[in-house]
Amino acid sequence: MEGRDRTTLLNNNEIEAIKICQGIINRMAENSARTKNFFFVLTAAFLTLIGADTICGSVILIGGYVVIALAMWYTDARYLQLEQMFRGVHNRIVNGCQPNLDSWMFKPQAKDAKSMWWLMFRNFSTLVYPAVAIVVVLLACA
Numbered sequence: 001m002e003g004r005d006r007t008t009l010l011n012n013n014e015i016e017a018i019k020i021c022q023g024i025i026n027r028m029a030e031n032s033a034r035t036k037n038f039f040f041v042l043t044a045a046f047l048t049l050i051g052a053d054t055i056c057g058s059v060i061l062i063g064g065y066v067v068i069a070l071a072m073w074y075t076d077a078r079y080l081q082l083e084q085m086f087r088g089v090h091n092r093i094v095n096g097c098q099p100n101l102d103s104w105m106f107k108p109q110a111k112d113a114k115s116m117w118w119l120m121f122r123n124f125s126t127l128v129y130p131a132v133a134i135v136v137v138l139l140a141c142a
Contacts, residue, residue: 014093021090028083035076036128042068043132050140062140066133073129077119080126088112 010018046065085108113119120126 084113
C-alpha cells in the first residue's frame with residue numbers, strides 16, 4: 001500500500017476524518033461489549049429460572065435461549081468485523097491513500113477485516129457465546 005512520508009503533516013480535513021473514524025471504531029467496540037454484557041445478563045436470568053425449577057427443562061425456552069445466543073454471537077462478530085473495516089479506513093487516511101476526503105466518503109472494505117466465519121469460530125472474544133450456551137443447555141437438561 002502506497003503511503004506518505006512519516007514527516008508529512010495531516011491537513012485539517014484528514015484530522016477531522018480521523019476523529020470521525022475513531023468515533024465510529026469506538027462505537028463498534030462499545031456495541032460489541034454491550035452485546036456480550038446483555039448475553040451474560042440473559043444467561044444469568046435463564047440460569048435463575050432453571051434454579052427456581054419454574055421451567056423444568058422446557059424445550060421451547062431452551063430453544064429460544066439457543067436462538068438468542070446464536071443471534072448475539074453473529075451480531076458481536078459483525079460489530080468486530082465493522083470495527084476492523086473502519087480501522088482500515090483510518091489507516092488509509094493516515095497513510096494518505098484514502099481519496100475524496102472532502103466528501104467524507106468512508107468506504108470500509110471487506111479486505112480490511114477477517115471473515116465472519118473466522119471471527120465467529122477462531123476469535124476468542126466471540127467463542128464465549130457457544131461455550132456458555134452449551135454449558136447452560138447441558139445444565140438445563142440435567
